Ligand code: UDX
């Protein structure tokens with residue numbers, strides 16, 4: 001029988017585990033929270049003044065909780081912490097498999113499995129094991145089997161408690177979540193975890209479900225969000241040829257309370273570490289359970305995303321080739337207010353342009369250029385350079401390509417820019433954020449996603 005949770009261990013001090021446990025410690029001063037990671041450098045960074053994750057508000061929370069009831073420790077000390085823990089969160093990466101069965105689609109659970117082995121080896125007494133990372137449905141079966149190999153005196157309950165935070169707003173999302181989801185088979189274990197969240201989340205926002213529903217709900221939630229972006233992007237293509245305006249259409253569609261206004265901004269495509277991975281995971285599950293029509297339905301969300309990037313990039317290539325073949329790329333992050341470029345549309349679009357033989361000048365105030373250049377075609381080395389400002393990137397180019405909706409690009413003075421670009425340069429706004437009339441008045445030809453030219 002589980003008892004009240006007073007000692008928490010979280011395995012994985014990454015983007016999800018770190019901020020989540022910081023908020024737990026902040027909101028539950030009566031609970032000791034210990035974060036364990038096998039990456040010693042990452043633990044050292046969490047214990048320093050330069051945290052490995054940037055999120056608005058995070059540093060302040062870590063500052064007031066670290067050493068009080070929030071602790072970051074390495075794997076070696078983790079054994080003792082796991083032995084004392086009432087609850088152990090698994091918050092490690094579940095990337096898409098690169099080899100073996102399901103390669104390119106299924107989630108790689110090897111990190112999760114190694115956590116389960118660690119817990120089986122070290123936990124004592126009754127321990128609640130909580131899936132925090134996004135898992136394929138029925139992953140808890142695998143975890144339970146591994147836990148069963150532990151010493152016979154230990155009892156486990158496995159819960160699914162997926163995290164819904166988005167990058168850039170992680171602390172706000174954790175402090176005021178739309179909902180907290182807890183799925184499990186033991187009512188007592190579910191209640192024990194709900195009591196932790198109830199320190200700051202209204203009980204009405206804590207949804208409890210069966211284990212499999214919770215696992216699937218996280219994949220479904222991300223698939224629905226990705227599908228909304230692909231839906232509005234599909235509409236953007238038809239707007240461009242019919243002279244409808246995608247922002248106007250989105251406003252009308254979103255004003256229906258059954259649809260809602262959020263997540264309807266047409267774009268060059270979605271990126272980030274979750275959407276593609278999770279939709280692929282869902283596609284793989286559908287295929288695994290012999291549901292090819294459901295698999296094809298969700299795969300189309302991904303195909304639409306690829307097509308959106310490609311079709312817009314073709315336009316840029318065409319324009320640049322009619323000029324001097326040089327393009328300013330504004331924005332490399334997968335969305336604004338983050339330096340994260342995992343699965344960013346900038347990766348595929350830049351490589352497509354490099355493959356077409358164009359020269360690129362890349363600018364993003366937050367993305368670390370040396371890291372970004374590692375995802376560009378090695379054969380294109382020498383065909384791209386880093387610019388230190390948007391204006392520097394646009395010097396002498398025949399096309400400007402906006403890929404991230406950073407605020408600084410919304411207020412570019414196009415009249416001034418017209419003096420430094422090639423004459424007859426084209427602007428391609430992959431986020432529909434610029435003042436099209438002002439850019440046209442400055443002499444540019446302008447393409448803005450979802451708007452006729
Ligand atoms: C997402 C989910 O929102 C979050 O709940 C989940 O836990 C993790 O995955 P994140 O990847 O951080 O979060 O970013 P999100 O804000 O969802 O944006 C994802 C991508 O969609 C970005 O590339 C963004 O630019 C794009 N997007 C989003 C659009 O193109 N249009 C929109 O209207 C909204």
Ligand code: ADP
Nearest residue numbers: 012013014015016037038039092093111114115
């Ligand atoms: P997420 O975005 O899901 O948080 P990250 O890649 O940012 O993913 O973080 C996952 C963290 O989990 C990494 O810091 C990694 O070192 C850690 N990790 C993975 N497997 C284990 C393990 N078996 N034991 C301890 N830490 C692990």
